[in-house]
């Protein structure tokens with residue numbers, strides 16, 4: 001029987017910070033038992049969202065559980081042309097102290113967060129998890145009726161600080177100003193699933209390092225009247241390592257095999273100058289490439305060029321805080337995987353689950369369209385990584 005001696009209340013920065021950080025350190029997440037170091041700011045993963053909330057579960061003056069949520073407006077309609085913006089709530093950072101599990105604490109936290117979502121007019125709640133995290137999947141899918149929504153691929157590329165990639169000489173890469181980036185995103189990605197209506201806030205955030213476009217030399221460049229080259233690609237970069245670091249408790253078998261094979265090749269063929277693989281057991285930061293867009297039959301090459309450019313930018317910066325470059329692609333963009341440099345054995349699928357919240361007066365007719373196979377690209381918001 002669940003004896004609910006705990007209370008759920010809002011997080012209070014001054015008095016709860018140390019306990020929440022300690023709880024985060026004690027909770028290993030998923031198969032890789034990853035642990036997040038929020039570097040003194042436990043709400044760093046939500047504070048860049050338009051609205052956010054952190055709830056804690058307290059028992060006898062001890063914090064035994066925590067959950068975070070953020071709210072924003074996104075495109076969420078599978079119709080062509082898309083017509084609806086929806087208010088969505090993202091659930092993240094759910095942790096319950098190991099000795100207090102299976103007592104209904106996570107359930108109470110999720111329920112309270114959903115109530116906060118509903119009171120703010122949220123139509124859909126969603127969460128992302130490692131597809132091997134059975135506790136989390138059972139909790140959300142069986143108990144709270146979330147349904148599997150999308151399975152984007154998380155692609156990981158280690159940074160080689162001793163090697164710069166060669167970028168084909170017929171590719172031009174240019175940085176675009178924030179205003180230009182916003183107009184390109186609204187025009188070309190504005191109908192992408194989960195495209196955030198406040199894209200300008202993401203682009204203007206200090207963590208966003210910039211937006212770059214690539215096109216072939218000689219192909220007409222970006223004209224003043226909105227012309228674009230026949231083939232072009234675009235992406236932006238977000239510095240996640242600035243706000244939190246990750247540490248793995250247990251490397252998945254694939255990762256161990258990869259590391260072993262890698263050091264063997266490095267020993268036998270030092271001339272290849274393989275990158276030093278990051279020590280995943282030490283806290284490491286990463287850059288996240290977001291808002292990847294491409295157009296034209298040869299634009300895959302441009303995406304590759306941009307990814308190499310980002311790698312070289314990190315390698316030249318000597319900012320050894322950033323050990324890996326990560327991106328996440330889903331929906332129609334799955335074919336892009338072939339053009340994005342990544343290590344297969346380090347990469348993994350993500351599982352997104354969603355649920356329509358029943359708000360009075362809310363149109364939940366999206367429900368049917370949401371379960372369709374993805375027909376459009378998926379925008380992965382760097383604030384939610």
Ligand SMILES: CC(C)(COP(=O)(O)OP(=O)(O)OC[C@H]1O[C@@H](n2cnc3c(N)ncnc32)[C@H](O)[C@@H]1OP(=O)(O)O)[C@@H](O)C(=O)NCCC(=O)NCCS
Pocket residue numbers: 027028029030093094095096097100101102103104105106107108128129133134135136138139140142143
């Ligand atoms: C996932 C987690 C938050 C669950 O917390 P909890 O307080 O134990 O969850 P609850 O007691 O509310 O469990 C509710 C239901 O979820 C499911 N569930 C919870 N833990 C489970 C487990 N280890 N295995 C299978 N099902 C589980 C069960 O259906 C459970 O109902 P039951 O106890 O009546 O069978 C906790 O295990 C945790 O902190 N894990 C590490 C961090 C993590 O993985 N977070 C999720 C990231 S998305």
